[in-house]
Amino acid sequence: xxxxxxxxxxxxxxxxxxxxxxxxxxxxxxxxxxxxxxxxxxxxxxxxxxxxxxxxxxxxxxxxxxxxxxxxxxxxxxxxxxxxxxxxxxxxxxxxxxxxxxxxxxxxxxxxxxxxxxxxxxxxxxxxxxxxxxxxxxxxxxxxxxxxxxxxxxxxxxxxxxxxxxxxxxxxxxxxxxxxxxxxxxxxxxxxxxxxxxxxxxxxxxxxxxxxxxxxxxxxxxxxxxxxxxxxxxxxxxxxxxxxxxxxxxxxxxxxxxxxxxxxxxxxxxxxxxxxxxxxxxxxxxxxxxxxxxxxxxxxxxxxxxxxxxxxxxxxxxxxxxxxxxxxxxxxxxxxxxxxxxxxxxxxxxxxxxxxxxxxxxxxxxxxxxxxxxxxxxxxxxxxxxxxxxxxxxxxxxxxxxxxxxxxxxxxxxxxxxxxxxxxxxxxxxxxxxxxxxxxxxxxxxxxx
Numbered sequence: 001x002x003x004x005x006x007x008x009x010x011x012x013x014x015x016x017x018x019x020x021x022x023x024x025x026x027x028x029x030x031x032x033x034x035x036x037x038x039x040x041x042x043x044x045x046x047x048x049x050x051x052x053x054x055x056x057x058x059x060x061x062x063x064x065x066x067x068x069x070x071x072x073x074x075x076x077x078x079x080x081x082x083x084x085x086x087x088x089x090x091x092x093x094x095x096x097x098x099x100x101x102x103x104x105x106x107x108x109x110x111x112x113x114x115x116x117x118x119x120x121x122x123x124x125x126x127x128x129x130x131x132x133x134x135x136x137x138x139x140x141x142x143x144x145x146x147x148x149x150x151x152x153x154x155x156x157x158x159x160x161x162x163x164x165x166x167x168x169x170x171x172x173x174x175x176x177x178x179x180x181x182x183x184x185x186x187x188x189x190x191x192x193x194x195x196x197x198x199x200x201x202x203x204x205x206x207x208x209x210x211x212x213x214x215x216x217x218x219x220x221x222x223x224x225x226x227x228x229x230x231x232x233x234x235x236x237x238x239x240x241x242x243x244x245x246x247x248x249x250x251x252x253x254x255x256x257x258x259x260x261x262x263x264x265x266x267x268x269x270x271x272x273x274x275x276x277x278x279x280x281x282x283x284x285x286x287x288x289x290x291x292x293x294x295x296x297x298x299x300x301x302x303x304x305x306x307x308x309x310x311x312x313x314x315x316x317x318x319x320x321x322x323x324x325x326x327x328x329x330x331x332x333x334x335x336x337x338x339x340x341x342x343x344x345x346x347x348x349x350x351x352x353x354x355x356x357x358x359x360x361x362x363x364x365x366x367x368x369x370x371x372x373x374x375x376x377x378x379x380x381x382x383x384x385x386x387x388x389x390x391x392x393x394x395x396x397x398x399x400x401x402x403x404x405x406x407x408x409x410x411x412x413x414x415x416x417x418x419x420x421x422x423x424x425x426x427x428x429x430x431x432x433x434x435x436x437x438x439x440x441x442x443x444x445x446x447x448x449x
Contacts, residue, residue, distance in 0.1 A: 006133060007126045009307045009417030012234025013101055016054040021109050023061045029111060030065020030284045032132035033095070034123060034146070037071065041095030044072040046087055048079035048154070049099035050243045053210030054109045058099050062111070067146040068139040074416045076154040080244025082340035083158040086408040089337070092158070095121070100185070101244040103220045106211040110310070118337030120309050155189050162193045165335045166346045170353045173198035176234040178250070180225040182218025183208040184242030190342055196239070201234055214241065219248040219328050219341070220255040226254040236359045240341040241388035246328035247341035249348060251360040260290040262348055263324035264366045267299055267331065269351035270322065275334060281314045281323030284412050287427055293366040307417060308339050369409070370431035376423040378449045386424055389413050391448035394441070401426060413441070
């Protein structure tokens with residue numbers, strides 16, 4: 001595969017106002033994408049965004065670029081990433097565009113694309129767009145310019161889709177649920193989905209102002225919802241991230257349930273109800289406890305590289321339907337074409353209702369091994385030009401830790417696909433030992449930078 005100049009593991013992403021997330025580049029990206037997609041028969045794309053203040057600027061730049069390429073644009077406004085994937089299919093568009101930096105702070109933003117089937121663009125299309133970006137930008141003749149229209153009921157359409165994925169004979173009546181929307185794209189959707197299915201909903205972080213997205217809230221900051229669940233004596237809590245494709249849960253005790261535990265609950269219920277197709281795909285970061293618990297059920301487990309794109313690829317290869325990252329990306333191809341936090345929450349709630357067990361009870365069947373992830377930030381220059389993971393002191397530290405954990409745990413070092421970070425993960429039977437060992441490696445990485 002050709003190397004990528006602009007596209008990372010999750011589209012084009014960066015600091016707003018700096019290359020490549022600048023108005024000029026994003027307009028050219030829209031033009032380049034429009035040219036490539038038009039050559040494949042596409043003349044209509046959907047554009048949605050999360051709640052970052054920069055979304056207005058980037059939406060306008062993309063619209064101008066697509067129009068210059070002769071591509072019609074359908075504007076959805078603030079919408080979760082999986083909602084844009086779903087609407088791309090229902091509008092019979094050939095591509096959907098998401099303006100979002102997911103769980104990152106408001107000053108970051110990004111552009112990612114979905115194909116007509118609601119999944120990530122094939123590699124060859126992204127590579128073709130990159131090739132077009134290196135050519136001069138022009139403009140079609142005036143009578144061939146793309147038109148733009150805005151959909152005013154996009155949120156309502158997606159709410160109905162989400163509700164349709166909860167069994168019609170079940171109800172959430174009697175459940176008190178805290179929902180943390182991360183001041184992101186689900187703020188006007190997620191609370192209504194669970195309310196309309198019968199739950200008593202307490203909404204948190206549902207008042208976006210353009211800069212408070214993911215700020216001490218949502219699936220990457222669980223303290224607020226854990227406390228709220230206990231204070232409100234709620235049955236459970238549901239935390240989504242800024243673009244709505246991640247899910248983290250909280251049981252009534254305030255205990256945080258990550259993607260590994262959530263996908264186990266879904267898998268075990270699918271197995272019980274005869275809906276399990278094959279096994280479960282996790283990643284290199286998935287807790288060994290998930291693998292062991294699934295083995296007890298007789299459910300196969302496979303690890304992909306980190307990233308929902310890689311999880312999806314392995315699901316397709318194995319013809320399985322269920323995969324997840326421990327960070328909360330959960331893909332259930334029985335219901336959706338991509339990771340969807342709201343749908344994954346409804347899958348877990350289906351298990352709660354069908355088994356008549358609490359979330360606390362459902363999580364008792366899986367025991368997680370202590371696992372620590374340390375993110376070591378490096379300079380952008382060092383991240384690009386050097387590979388700290390190959391430095392002598394880092395190699396030696398990893399070897400030392402592996403020796404100590406032989407047969408009892410795992411070590412994983414990897415570069416982040418979205419930020420200048422080296423991620424150090426250590427897993428083992430003893431939490432104190434895991435912490436010490438993870439920091440030995442992290443200190444070595446810092447020294448190498």
